[in-house]
Amino acid sequence: MKKLLFIATIVLLGACQSQQEQTEMQSSENPFFQEWDTPFGIPPFDKIKDEHYMPAFEKGMKENLAEIDAIVNNPEDPTFANTLEELERAGKLLTKVSRVFYNMTGSNTNPKIQELQRELSPIVSAHSDKITLNEGLFKRVEAIWQARETLDLTSEQQKLLADTRKSFVRSGALLNEEQKAKITEINSQVSELTTAFGQNLLAETNGFELILEEEDLDGLSEGTIAAAAETAAQKMDRAETEEEKAKYKDKYVFTPHRSSMYPFLTESNRRDLREKLYKSYVQRGDNDNETDNKQVAAKLAKLRAERAQLMGYETHAHFVLEERMLKSPDEVYGLLTKLWEPALARAKAEVADMQAVVDMEGHEFKLAGWDWWQYAEKVRKAKYDLDEAAIKPYLSLDNVLNGVFETTNKLWGLTFTELYDVNVYHPDARVWEVKDKDGSHLGIFIGDYFTRSNKRGGAWMSSFKGQSNLDGRERPIVVNVCNFPAPVGDNPALLSFENVTTLFHEFGHAMHGILTNVTYGSMAGTSGPRDFTEFPAQILEHWASEPEILKSFAKHYQTGEVIPDELINKLLKASKFNQGFENTEYLAASLLDMDWHTVKADEDLKDADAFEEASLKKIGLIDEIAPRYRSTYFSHIFAGGYASGYYSYVHSAVLDSDGFEAFKEAGDVFDPELAAKLRTHVYEKGSTEEAMDLYTQFRGRQPEIDALLKVRGLDGSSD
Amino acid sequence: MSLPKTLLFCIFLVLGFSAFSHPEDELIISEIEQGQLSMQDQQMTAEYEAALKRQRMRRLAAMSWQQRFLLFIKAGIEHIIPKGLDHILFVLGLFFSSLIIGSLLWQVTSFTLAHTVTLALAALGIIQAPGNIVEPLIAFSIIYVAIENCFFKETNKWRPLIVFSFGLLHGLGFAAVLNEYGLPENGLVPTLLAFNIGVELGQLIVLFSAAALFWMIRKKSWYRQWVQIPASVMIALVGLFWFIERTIL
Incomplete structure (x- = not known):
């Protein structure tokens, strides 16, 4: 009997051992489990295989939870160092694999990655719930928060403490058990409805x-x-x-x-x-069939209102805006209504222009929504007459890149060195080392510009490595992904002016990610509020359309001739084309979003159509224009994270126009003093201070809307 | 205007890990906005190849001329060994034609001279020849020299001239692969020179290896019957296969 037990033990041990060996073998092959000895810590893409992601996620989450447990169970009293700084350090492996994986889902995906993405989605959200709903963790944070006055914290540490505590509170940490149960119940309903909204809409879009x-x-x-x-x-x-x-x-x-x-x-x-x-x-989502979204939208708005009330906020918008640059619905409505009248007036003028063309053609009809694009194009050709094909030869990708590099060189003294020998995830992705004025290393910039069949549409910035100064100086690796047409044969890639603006825009995000210089990685770069983070990107677009700068880089790819003034003038004039329409459809959607999220919990909501009709009637939207998104397909707010946040785009636009106006006022678009302020108060600071404070430190006052009206031709100056 | 460009999806990526709480939404939203990605293997491969070439061109443009020179010598050798099997066979066809060093030297020299001329002309864009004509003709040239080896013990005086005209063809073949490989915009002439040197080195390696193998037995009475003719027949058969492959298949 004893012998038998002994053997059983041996077998068991053996089994354990071989299992351990197996995992060790896996570990030694999985690049996520190793230190990366690549130049600048660029992920070793040639070694990363699709099958490495899942084990790395699993191990990463396990490690992360163990680290959280260690923080919570630390017998010492909670301190900033043993709680908040340890939280900053936690989750290294998970972050490492997430950054690579989620970048690949967008820019270099394949069916296997898409499948993993679906598989991981519920796992990852369950994991993040385990941390944000961890009571022991909140107790430690709360203890530090209560003692904050006595702790002699730096302003950055105070902001980190406040932000961390707030994220727990906003997940319901201060509520009693009954309230918490109610919130959990609402959250799961919201989650179901959100998913249903998206799936209905997908079905409706693909169905026609x-x-x-x-x-x-x-x-x-x-x-x-x-x-x-x-x-x-x-x-x-x-x-x-x-x-x-x-x-x-x-x-x-x-x-x-x-x-x-x-x-x-x-x-x-x-x-x-x-x-x-x-x-x-x-009509998507509004066809009274099984994929109709009218009820879904109304229910979602109501549930969100209930949840906000439970948390102690007047409406969902109040709850959301607490964390934004504009702090209350009043401020948002104030901004949107100020822009609304000029935009609508311009749109009406555009309708008149187009109706004139309709009449001239001898048609009898009154212009309708489905005629807009056709007649706008006719007006565009007659009034603005801009031939894209004539401009493109001046805008080769290499010239434009030189232009954007030169711009940041003149602003901040940055230099870019292309690293030809570094391979990343695709041969079209190019790598540069970014150096500061004094020659010190600032970060790595990856530019992945051409469209391809396994890349998502649109343009975005993301990062493979964050910035932090907590344990030594860690510099970031940032990527810009765009969808410019790939060159044909051996010709250089030629861009449209819209592409150029996009390139500068995304490069602005990249600068935000590369110039950032904060102690705590979670507050670095683009981590700030959504109605602020577009500002550093959008302001850079203004340099792209400055004639002085355009002339410095826009040279004909064959003859080297500088872009003629006549073309530049046409280009700038064309930027005011159709602005009445674009601003009106956008503002109508933003106001609709605000209306949906300022409903009270006890309000009687029937369905989305009636609500929307009332909302649009109130502002006097004309029949020829629909909101950019109608309620039943407003996926940003009902399937995504933009609830009460769609206004962000125009708010950032107010900031960038107003901000660039400062350079104009100074009489030098590279004014050194302003450039330095822009860098130290905006690009370097991440979210270590309140966004409005950062802006006013740069600008010397709060933002004003006049510059934006002028830029968009809504100031009555365009005919 | 960039309202629609920066989708929610992008914002999620920008904000980092903390924002990934509902990644399924991004997937759905981007599908609603842009439709499903159509990932077709053939197209993806073509895109990848084109991107690789662009990468090579960028690297070339950034190199010093010495680096580029060495790189193209290497490329020239590689285009004979191991990639240029048809050129290897042609050179071997020449090798099995004659036992007299002088004659062999004449043939190889005229071949080299000829392919240098057409390679340069084609690379400089002065002449152009479609691959579907050049490639079968190259196969034909292999058949021709190999068959001639079987019928004549010694090469006739026209042979160098014929070899010269075949060399013109092979030069066009080299130009095609070189074009696929990518030529730098500046410093075209030294690059061509380097590539040619590489090709010559490759040819010489083939010739010397063949010589090392067969030199000792070349005077034997059975050499022609048991080596020269069977080897030439083999070469001709392979050439024939290529000819058929490149015209019909």
């Missing part, structure tokens, strides 16, 4: 298709026709039955995705078909 014959293509350009034929071919590929395949054979398909719809609305001469496609777009 305009299948056309050859004779329906009147007015469409070759490119648009080719894209529609491609969509039909893809649908045929995916079709399962022969019958379904036949439906698409030799046909042309348009869908309510913007990339498919806009070209059609602009070019098609078939007014009946334009109307059909446009209506399919604006």
Whole structure:
């Protein structure tokens, strides 16, 4: 018997050992479990394989929870160092793998990564709940918070303490058990409804298709026709039955995705078909079928209001805005209404311009929403006459990059050295070392500019490594991802002016990520409030359209000729095109968002249509324009994190126009004193101070809207 | 204007890990806004190849001329060994044609001279020839020299001229691969020179290896019957296979 036990023990031990060996072997192969001895700590992309992510996430979360436990169970009294600083240090492996993984989901994905993404999503959110709802952890933070006056903390430490405590409080840490249970209940309902909203909308968007014959293509350009034929071919590929395949054979398909719809609305001469496609777009989620979003939206707004009230806030907007640069619904409404009248007036003038064209063509109809793109294009050609093809040769990617590098060199003395021998995740992703004025290393910048089939659309900035000074000087690795058309053959890549603006914009985000210089990594770079973080990006766009700077980099790629003044003038004039429409549709959506989130918990909400109608009537939106998003497809606020935050874009725009105006007033777009202030108070500070304080330290006063009205041609100056 | 460009999805990425609490939403939103990604293997491979070439070109442009010179010598050698199997066979075809060093030297020299001329002309963009004509002809040139080896014990006096015209073809073949590989915009002439030197070195390596193997037995009475002819027949057969592959298949 004893012997048997002995053997059993041996076997068990052996089993343990071999299991341990196995995991050790895995560890030695998985690059996430190793120190990266690459130049500047750039992730070793050639070694990272898809199968490495999951084990790294699992181990990362396990380690993270163990670290949290160690903080909570520390027998010593809570101090800033043993609690908040340890929290900063926790989760290293998880951060390491997350940064690489979530970057790849956007810029270099594949079916395996997409599957992992779906698999990980609930796991990761459960993990973050375990930390934000950890009572022991909150108790320690709260103890430090109560003693804060006696602790002699730096201002950065005070802000970290306050922010950390607030995030616990906002997750419900101060509530009693009953309230907490109620909040959990509401959260799970909100979560379900949010997901349902997104899935309904996806189904509605994918559900409609305009299948056309050859004779329906009147007015469409070759490119648009080719894209529609491609969509039909893809649908045929995916079709399962022969019958379904036949439906698409030799046909042309348009869908309510913007990339498919806009070209059609602009070019098609078939007014009946334009109307059909446009209506399919604006009716999404509002078709009284099983994927209808009217009730979902109303329920969500109501639940959010209830939750806010439980937490002690008047409305959900109050709850959200507490953490923003604009602190209350009153401030947001104030800004939006100030912009609304000039925008609407401009839009009405645009309608009149277009109606004149309609009448001149001998048509009898009154301009409608589905006519807007077509007639706007006609006005654009007549009034602004800007030929994109004539500009592109001056805007090769390399020239534009030189331009943006030169701009930051003149502002802050930065220099960029391309590292040709460093391979990252794709051969189109280029790597630069960024150095400061004194030659010291500031960070790594990766630019991944061309569109490809496994990259998400749009443009964004992200990072592979953050900045921190907690345990020595850690400098960041930042990436810009764009979707510019790839060059054909051996020709250089030529950009449109819109691409150039995008490049400067994203580069502004990158500068925010690279110049940042804070002690605690969680407060670095772009970590600030959403209505502020677009400011450092958007202000840089202004330099791109300064004639002086344009001339320094916009040189013809074949002849070297500098871009002529005439083209620059046309370019700048064209930036005021259609601004009435764009601002009106955007502001209407922003106001709608605010209305939805300033409802009170006890308000009687029937459904989204009635609510929206009342909201739009109140501001006097004209029939020719729909809000940029109607309630039933406003995914930003009902499926994403923009609730009561859609105004952020225009708020940042107020800041960037007003901020750049300071340089204009100084008479030098590279004014050294202002440039230095912009760097120290905005680009370096992350979220270590209140955003409004940062702005006023740079600008010398609070922001004003006049500069924005001028930039967008809403000041009555455009005809 | 950049309202629509920076999607929520991007903001999530920007904000770092703390914002990943509902990553499924980003996926849905970007699909709503932009539709599903169509990841087709063939297209992705083509995109990747094009990107690789762009990367090579950037690297080339950033190199010093010495580095570039060495790189292209290496590239030239590589385009014979191991990548240029058809050129290897052609050179071997020449090797099995003659036992007289003088004759061999004449042939190799005229081949080199010829392919240098067309490689330079094609790389400078002065002449152009489509691959679907050049490639089968290269295969044909291999068949031709190999068959001639079987019929004539010694090369006739026209041979260097024929080899010269075949050399013109092979030069066009080199130009095509070199173009795929990517040529730097500045310093084209030294680059071509380096590439040619590399090609020559590759050819010499092939010739010397063959010589080292067969030199001792070249005077034997059975050499022609058991080495020269069978080897040439093999070469001709491979050439024939390529010819068919490049025209019909």
